[in-house]
Amino acid sequence: MDAKDILGLPKAPLSLPQEKKSRPPKDSQRKPDGISREVYALTGGIAPLMPAIDISQWKRRAQSENQKEYAFKISTILTLPLQITWQWLPFTSSARNDNLQLYHWVRVVNGVPPTGDYSFAKYNKSVDVIKYTDEEYEKYLTDPTWTKEETDQLFDLCQRFDLRFVVVADRFQSSRTVEELKNRYYSVSRALLTARAVSPADVSGHPFIKEPYNLSQEIERKRALSMVLSQTKHQERRDAEVLAEAKRISESRMAAKASVFFLLFLLILLILALEPNLFAQYFLSAFNCSQAVQEPEFPVTLPVDPEIAGDSSPPDVPYPSGIVAPPVAETASVSASLRMLRVYLRTYALEQMVQAASSSAGLRTIKRVEQTLQDLGVNLKPKVLTKAVCAEHLELRKEILTLLNLQKQLQYKEAEGSSYRDGSYAETPGTPKHSQRAADQDRTFIPDSISFGGIKLLSTLIVSTISL
């Protein structure tokens, strides 16, 4: 591009087609002077894309020293209308408000210097800072913490430094923070805008009015940022050390709990594997009411418990309510879910177990169970939750459930039996029914009393343990 400029050639090869048309018919007949035929044949016998200077012409003009003439002559040879020179000319810029004339190199085309403003003057942009008069200041802009001189100086600096508040704060005479300066500037501008506006609706869209400068928020933000940035490496190292230490302690605690839990689990499995008889015995006793009546001593604690307690008593001590040895009498699913949690409260465990136990029964039955519990004087939720109490409570519930189921069955059987008897006595509806009902009631009552008795024994024992 530059080479073409220097030679004064057009940017696009406009004149080429003309040249090409005129050249080929000429060249086929003769070769140009100055170079031998063979050399010319090397070029392919056709004119090059960039027309080279014809040597014969050049020799004639070799004496010419003036660059302008030279360019002019070349342009005439190549029949081009443009001639380009570079001249050292003065210029002015509209960005300046005096008439300083500096010099620079200018590209002159055909002897006509370029017109128009200095090409860099368009980059002279500045910020629009609102100016106020003295009356306006008196009317709207007075502030107890700011004097007029300070406000004037602030606006002058803002104009000079194009609202670079950091620099303005640096050059300000009295030491004010950047936030104070910003606050003053924005509040003054806002007041002026609202004062000068024809109606409030005009300026409501202006960013000064829509989003006012929040001084307290800025101060807080900067304070926090400065705290972050002013922490030295020593402090940070200490902080990191403390955090690491805390993490280690918490991890060790978790590890201890996990190990205890894990140990219990292992022991249970071990015992399950080694001594299944114990468990079988327990299951039988739990679901057999009569046997429960016969054996006043209840399997208060699991047979495994003393062993486990003995093994793991030291870590057990600080966590009395934390770890629960899963009661073996419980369904496997509940105990499995409890084992998933490393730490849980006994109340939660009890609830889970109650739910599991009563899942087979309907809602009414559960209500009856609870009613029965209340009749016996046992709380629905035992107050003091120790292992023994929980186990007893669950057992009681199960037994009540069993009792109710049995009662129901008995009633059905009685009803069947009575329906058979009813079928035989057809004439006397009144008295015999009455007598039968009484008999029924008597009959039904007896099992109740028997079962009640057993349950009553259970409940009294629970109450006694609670009172202990």
Next chain:
Amino acid sequence: MYGGDEVSAIVLDLGSHTCKAGYAGEDAPKAVFPSVVGSLDQMEVDEPDEPEKNSGAVLDTKSKGKRKLYVGSQALGFRRDYMEVLSAMKDGVVKFLLHLHLHLHTVRVLAVDTLVPSASVLKKDRPRFRDLGECLLVDPKEHPMLLAEPSSNTQQQREKAAEIMFEKYQVPALFLAKNAVLTSFASGRATSLVVDSGGGSTTIAPVHDGYVLQKAVATSPIGGEFLTDCLIKSLESKGLTIKPRYSFKRKEIRPGEFQTVDLYLPDTTESYKLYSQRVIASDIKECVCRAPDTPYDESSYSNIPMTPYELPDGQTIEIGADRFKIPDVLFNPSLVQTIPGMESYAETASSARGLPQMVIESINKCDVDIRRELFSSVLLAGGTASMQQLKERLEKDLLEESPQAARVKVLASGNATERRFSVWIGGSILASLGSFQQMWFSKSEYEEHGAAYIQRKCP
């Protein structure tokens, strides 16, 4: 260059150790010479002019008799009887305004005037303009001038500079730019923290959006020349004296073998002797000294292998721990007290702080929002900053002291000469920009508003 427009401005950076001058738009200054002048009081008023001796000299017309000033390393290298070497800078303030004399490929400098009268010149002397038209090969009337000034220049000094340039040299336009801003522009940044460690002092200045934040500028009197003096004293305490270049002659007695003959020159001034010694010592410092990786302490560096250095008089000296001790003075100024002979500087050194501390202090004085950006663009400039390993040591120290949240990055151009001339290069870039041409402080504006207007025009 799309943003560039050459107006053949001249960029002038008068440093405390060297002055750099050249045309704007070029990538290195044409004229680099020491900022000292040799002054010779002439007892006789009319001395026959000898062209060879007076090359580079100019007659300074004072009422008390003529005084010849010799400027330039060539002129200063030639020893003359009774020639005093005076520093052109005093405490960072330009005492002499050196006039540029650009002549095709070489530069000759003519000292013309004093800006701030020193004690040796009577106060009622008014600087008189002597017609130097015949010596000038460049007419200052045709070239706008860009002067680089220290980052903490007072209003009075700036006005004085403007006065001299407009009244005396009739420049068409002038601009005073701060050193830190020019260094920042030379590295292509508008916001940075500039650590300028030059000959006379070290200045740390934060630049935000092209403006120096003056309330956060920190200076320290420890510079390259201070370190050179430390080195001289340290060598003297070890019994090694540096013989100035002029004080001996080397004769070749056998092919390849030289013998040194001491010359007896009683009329040489003390200041000239000191100056010559300094030249040699600063060469030693530049060749041999390196910034240590860890703070210097006597015990760890006591067994370090010595590096040999050959002095101009043929003597070879061994330098060991001093290699690391001297640069560490920048980081730990209290080390000066351990160097015997430097006790007089102990007070100045004790008040100064080390380089990393000054950087952190300076940043903490700035607004919180820009601190991160400043940390991540710390620029090194100046002659002393081209010392080996200085950048790495500074980065390491800053990482230690700075907060975790900030990412610290120390930048320095790889080329050592670029570090030395970064202020000048920045000026060259600035003065050749198209959009800068509207910012000149022109003569007509000076005539209209006075010298105080410079405060507005050159922020």
